[in-house]
Amino acid sequence: MAADVLQPARMWPRDVLRVGAVGLRTRPMRAFLSALGIAIGIAAMVAVVGITSSSRAELDRTIASLGTNVLTVSPGTTLTGETAQLPVEAEAMVGRIGPVESVSAIGRVDGAKVYRTDKIPVTETNGIATYAARTGLRSITGARVRSGTWLNDATGAYPATVLGATAAARLGIGHAGPDTQVLIGGEWFTVLGILAPAPLAPELDTAALVGWPVAESELGFDGHPTTVYTRSADSQVESARSVLGATANPEAPNEVEVSRPSDALAAKQAAGEAFTGLLLGLGAVALLVGGVGVANTMVISVLERRAEIGLRRSLGATRGQIRTQFLAESLLLSALGGAGGALLGTAVTSGYAVYKGWPAVIPPWAVLGGVTATLAIGALAGLYPAIRASRLSPTEALATP
Template sequence: MKRRTEITAPVRLALSDLLLLGLTRLRTRPLRAALSALGISIGIATVVVVTGIPASSQQAVMDELANLGPDLLRAAAVPDQSHSDTPAGLPEASIGMAGRIGPVQETSGVANVHAGVRRTDKVDSTGTGITVLAAKPNLLPLLGAKIHSGTFLTTANEHFPTVVLGAKAATWLGITDLPPGQPKPRILLDDTWFTVVGILARSPLAPDVEQSVLVGWDAAKTTLAFDGRPSVVYVRATDTSLEDVRAVLGRTLNPEQPGLVQVSRPSEALAAQRITQNAFSTLFLGLAGVALLVGGIGVANTMVISVLERRREIGLRRALGANRGQIRGQFLTESVVLCTIGGLLGAVLGILGVIGYANSQGWPVVIPANALLAGVGASIVVGVLAGVYPAVRASLLTPTEALAAD
């Protein structure tokens, strides 16, 4: 009777068994595992931070633009080179003329009255860097600006010697707050005392207003010899017609010399700033990639050393029936588990970093989900790549070679 030859198929380890094998070595050498995972953690945290912080900044800018409106145009008078002694200015009726353009919703303006600013009559007004602007009461809502302290110019006080300070001008003058119930400070414009009734918050779309002292239009005429000619006109129009309004605004404000009117869109400056920030983000992402590479090399080095240290264990397992595939799976699993732990820890650290920085800047916290997924996915890929060579090297050891090792 012929004997039947039975071929026993190699036993495949379940995924749970592979995970237990991968975690066993990490539990027995926690310090080495932590140091190896640290490099991966730094790389992933850097990826999250350099994507989360610009995203939070961008969201803050977009929220600010949404409040201010991307429908704002700024038309400024350009000095006439043929009459260099004449201050730049638009016709006195230019603000009203801009309001007659069909799609225009609201207009306002400011005018440089060329007055000196002093905190006290004991100092000279030269070289302060502060401009005195005559302003209309509707300037604040049109720019989407906010009051930091006090009130803005109104129809009730614009005829009187009262002023509102821009954010930077207030800092330069040392008047940063107007506590209620206390006497209002006064400043000198030329030789006339004006009472400070308000301080503006920062206004990114109107940097000239930030560093200026705002006085009522009529008060400027009666006390500062203002001629009524605006130097800047602000216009809000419907989004769909903004470019059309921009094309005709110069000719409308100054029909005789439209070339002396420069029309710009303040939100474009913020868009350019975003492009610059995105360029820096790309640079930092490159640095994050380097950090990931260094972390992956550290993991690979740890796994290679682990193979050399555990040759007897590998030989014993091979002698007890473990095949090469099981040995490869064990070491590859260890590497992937190590990098996954590092990736998750790095993601947590990155999230905490973004939250901390965004809160310190007053920004909304925005963490792109694709950055988190890409970061953790990258750590797993690094684990696979870092573990391939050590796993293959371990599986190629024969039981006699491994058990005979010193």
Template sequence: MTAILTPKRLTPADVLRVGASGLRTHPLRVLLSALGIAIGIAAMVSIVGITASGRAGLNAELAKLGNNLLVVGPAQGALGTDAKLPTEAETMINRIDHVWSVTAVGAVRGAKVYRNDHVPTELSNGITVVASRLNLPAVVSADVAAGSWLTPAAQRFPTVVLGAKAAEWLGFDASNLGGRIWLGGRWYTVIGILRSAALAEELDAVVFVGWENATEDLGFDGHASAVYVRAEESAIGSVHSRLARTANPESPGEVRVSRPSDVLIAKAAADRALTSLLVGLGAVALLVGGIGVANTMVISVLERRAEIGLRRALGATRTQIWVQFLTEAVLLALLGGGSGVILGAAATAAYAMAQHWTMALPGWAVAGAVGATFTIGCLAGIYPAVRAARLAPTEALASN
């Protein structure tokens, strides 16, 4: 009676041990192959993580500054244009339902500002002089970096507050507050410097004077060049649609209404478009890494023909050989993928820390990276595994 021999089944632990043994025998080759996968995964994870962190940072910034600021001005453009808003524009806008607060600045045309009275008149650096309402910093979320803001008493005297860029251009900081600048043909004392206003960057290159002082001493005509409006966020669309005809009922077409936060959101959208391109480049790197894994496995099959033949002669089945080499390819890809996830997360954390963002790494990005490496390992290992399984024991041993 002939006995029927049944091949012993490999347990999962056996499969992992046998698959890992091939990696341990050629560490340098494994390192270089895994590096290709790691670079691709790190690129994709860091790109997604940095984009998500940037988006989280933007949302946090908008939450802090407010997403409900609207700016009303002449349709021709920014401060200093010939178009004018009616002098009653602020009062009329303040009557709109769901409007919380209103403030304004007005360009003081003809007033030039210089560091001192010896600077040639043509070297004004393009700094704009504006008359300002006292509640401007609160409405536009502009903090005082040094000194103080205009007060009801100070605005009646020749005192000014400098925007962030204007202070830099005029050579002022916290150390020389109280110094004077030459403005409109007379000396003005600098009592404060503002921080950069994220939602009103046009105010950074501005010198602020009190509304009363500008009217009495600098020939200001009382027309606001820009009106800043804070409204209830849930009603921002309704308020936006009513501002132009409220600010200038006779010529609403000559009024420009903008939402500064939309600019930040547009920048984020542009970043997302760029991210898609960079993710594509990361995918190319992954493809190159997958080819490297496949190449390594093919070479491994060629070099280990004797091992394959010996295992086949000792009773290993084609399926067991196939599973061994496929497992080896998957482990190689996962090694590179795991390293790539760690590198990508580290790069995201470093960049977020440098930008003062909260790190945000979506779970789907990590899961996708692991899934991508597993898929690459399977695809890259199929052909070498099949080739190894097809080797006849006699042929493999004879080749040695």
């Protein structure tokens, strides 16, 4: 009867994990530093995707709350290249368009410079413009008052102003009140209110808004609107857009520009996505560098543990089991880095979103994709060291000092 052939003991998944973790337990600092390289790359990628997604969600929420049915009419250029001018009756004529549900306007008051005090040199305007504003402007543009109140029919006839968010910051004014005044066109105006940033009407951010009547009586405003804002039913936006130019300036419709502010916000979002691609590329580079660190760690681990490899081979471990041990160690190292990076990236995204007041959005595919990428990199980084370890003969490994 032929003698039974001795079969090597089978390594169960639990055994693979246990022997694969030996190198991590015996050299914790080296394992931590190697995993850190992977974690930085994954954290960067998850954070970039998460912050971009959160920003996009906030922008979508802003557009949804403000509406995509706002259209603006503004002067274009004449045939000679000069800035055109809307007729004084433009706002009233636009209001007669059937699909238009509401209309308002602002008009730039040329020469009415804005200063905090009368001691400021006339050349230091801080880029603040003065606009005559209709009382219905805020509801159409979705602008919010951060401090104080908005103009009404009573205050619009008196020297009172509402400052845009940027204008207030440049003038050093944090709160509106009866004791807060600014100099506009040589006249003192009480600051009634301060606006929050207006996404659909960014021109208001750097403006000092005064009532239409007081602009005409005190500041020499000629009554020509600079921008006319309209809101239409969502289904009628394109119909209104097609006739706005000809209605606002029947004599020269080609000198009128019609735009939808929400389109500009969408374009801003698209530009942000291009920048996101660049940041993802940088995160991928960091991840690749982390993978090289893991490979370097595994190669050194094989060199330092030749005696252990020889002892295991002499006790019956097969080449496949040795290969599995070091490959498992590389995968565990990468998995620790990937999990840590995913958690770090999630924390960074959540913290930044809370700081900015955005909804925190972390796509599951970003986290799962990041962890999967680390496992793939770990497998590639550990493949050569694992094969090299499995090729060591017992006598060669044990003879190593």
